[in-house]
Amino acid sequence: MLVDLVLAIIWLGISAYGIFGGADFGAGIWDLLAGGPARGERPRRLVERVIGPVWEANHVWLIFVLVYLWTAFPEPFVAIATTMYIPLTIAAIGIIFRGAGFAFRKWASSVARARMAGAAFAGSSLITPFFLGAVAGGIASGRVPLGFAAGDRWSAWLNPTSILGGVLAVLACAFVAAVLLTWEAYRDRDAEMVEYFRVRGLATGTLAGMVALGGVAVIRLDAPELFEGLTTPLGIAVVGLSAAGGIATLNALSRYRLAFGRMAAGVATIAVLWGWGVGQYPDLLPGAASVTDFAASPPVLRALIWAFVAAIAIAIPALVYLFTLTERGRLGESGAVATGSTQDLLDRLRE
């Protein structure tokens, strides 16, 4: 029971990373595909505005998932980390480039567009989700045995389910980001950008749905145990929810119900991730370890639950406040100085 609660918390973290990190990576992908400096300027500006202040949340979710995994399930964690040394290293390098792109983006935009920084930022947005998806595919298809680097260091992530996981991750990121950016463009009353991202949302959503559908066949052949898990009543419900979410998003996009579309896209993405979890439950490493086999002891699990409660209590109010602050600067007000603010005081003192 305690274990299941911690597992649910971990999957909440994975979901948050899927949504927020996904939108972030996806925005980077659209940055990559936006074309030359002149043509790509408007979409890039929108991307920059939307992901600027919230970017850091994405790293936090990833760290959160890693740390909870190794604390609650140390042995399975090191089995994954060591067998998946190659794809995880590539993903980690992608994260460095992604973060460096973020840290220096504003500098880069003023120095001759700094092609390299732009390419690093955008390219890593493709690489990191692909390899993380490939790792997930390798775990789900039972290619990570217990022990240190005990799995095959190539085929553990170069296999049909991993490729499916990687491609699906990239498409999901692009899809979530396009839907979010459509909504943000709509709030900017930027009709051209609404169309720009709406079309891309429709395209990637359709593509992601087709890949997911074809993926069922891949899973059936390559990961029969996962397929079995997905065809239990609960599995079918989650898969159905994902499909319904995807269709609802496409429908909403084509009818310009953009706020609803954004939510539906989130549901579809989260449902895919929970589908993975439900599909292999109660196995943590399919074929090697169930969730109870190597779980940490109850005091550790309880500490993790309390830490989660503390995290929520601290982070949520602060995050909400940050969003209201960033919203206040929207719609061309970013240059305005509020009366009674520090900048206001500074300006008066300097006169």
Added chain:
Amino acid sequence: MSILLQAATELDLLAARNQMAVSLGFHIVFAALGIGFPFITLLAHRRGLKRSDPDALLLAKRWSKTMAVLFAVGAVSGTILSFEMGMLWPGLMGPFGDVIGLPFTLEGISFFAEAIFIAIYLYGWKRMPAKWHYRSLYPIVAAGITGSFFIVSVNAWMNAPGGFDIAADGSIVDVEPLAAMFNSAVAVQYTHMLLAAYMSAGFLVAGVYAWSWLRGRREPIIRLGFLIAFSVAAIAAPIQVLVGDVATRRLIEAQPAKFAAIELLPETRANAPFTIGGRLVDGEVQGAIEIPGLASFLGARDVNAEVPGLDAVPPSDRPSDRLATLVHWSFQTMVVIGTALLALAAWFGWSWWRRRQPPASHWFWRSAALAGVAAVVAMEAGWITTEVGRQPWVVHGLVRTADAVTPAPGLIWGLSAIVVIYLGLGTITVLVLRRMARQFETGEEVSTPYGPAERG
């Protein structure tokens, strides 16, 4: 423990250790700035509000933007470390991941809070009431203090493992996360690191303004920027020397081999000499200057006291000659720099006490300009001392580093990639900071990560 394993080759073990050293050595610089810089910014902002000082407010604003760039680089390099812990050191994280997991979790919360409030502070300049904007610095400073505690507690645990029992079959049982976190080494090690972070940040920031002073700039804002940052470091410096002394003496009981390597003492003996320089060759000290009895005096406050040498532990538990020499040199580098920084702080303190002015000598300003880099070198040397000094153990007395490493082959590629990438990242960071400094001088609006887009 129950599973003994080895790296694919000796080279792989070396690569894994060096990858960890490079990753930590890179991250620690940004971590220290993330801990110390917000406090310095808080002092400037506070002065700006209390005395209606526009220069102080402007400094706070500039520093907050610099802080954001540094924090972003620190966030990335910290994320990489959490990958590496599992990928490279399964023999540590597998058996003990649950024992040391809680502080990592709590550090995550600190980091999250720090990231959010840095963004709030950056957005708040134009949009929040002044008082609350200032107060949004409190959580940033607090998160630096708590976050560093949690991370250092894990390292302290590796020096003084506790909070669990070992069953007859070798498995880890009765895990008490809080007991592991509040281990016997954490108090002194944490204080030492916190002060190191404030010193590094203080001297680094002050060094920038000392450099401006040397280039002939005498505006009040240069002087103020120097004074605020330098004062923080100057106050920390003498305390640091005392804490460092406690930390070293503690080792005699807790980690005698580390103490022996620090003092380069092959044999346990009374009236042990203090060894300046030198190296260990086949268990003998060569090329050193020895001051009789001083190691005994420093370690036990008695020139005739017996202090442990490397022979205090079995041969298999000693660091190699090369590693012991490295520990010795790292420690002495740290001590020399720490003493020099203390002298510099005293020079400043004396001048301030007599004349309410920093020293006018160019030699003071030249030294101050270099003090930041020196403080970082001392901090790195300190980490090399404690990490290499613990060898051959990764968890003192329990798990050997060679047994904890992953058996995966080809680790040299990961090391190579990290070295190349961090060299690039470090270079770009310096270039960006220099560019920001120029923009500050010309009065341009500077945009920064986490913050709103600036017009200008």
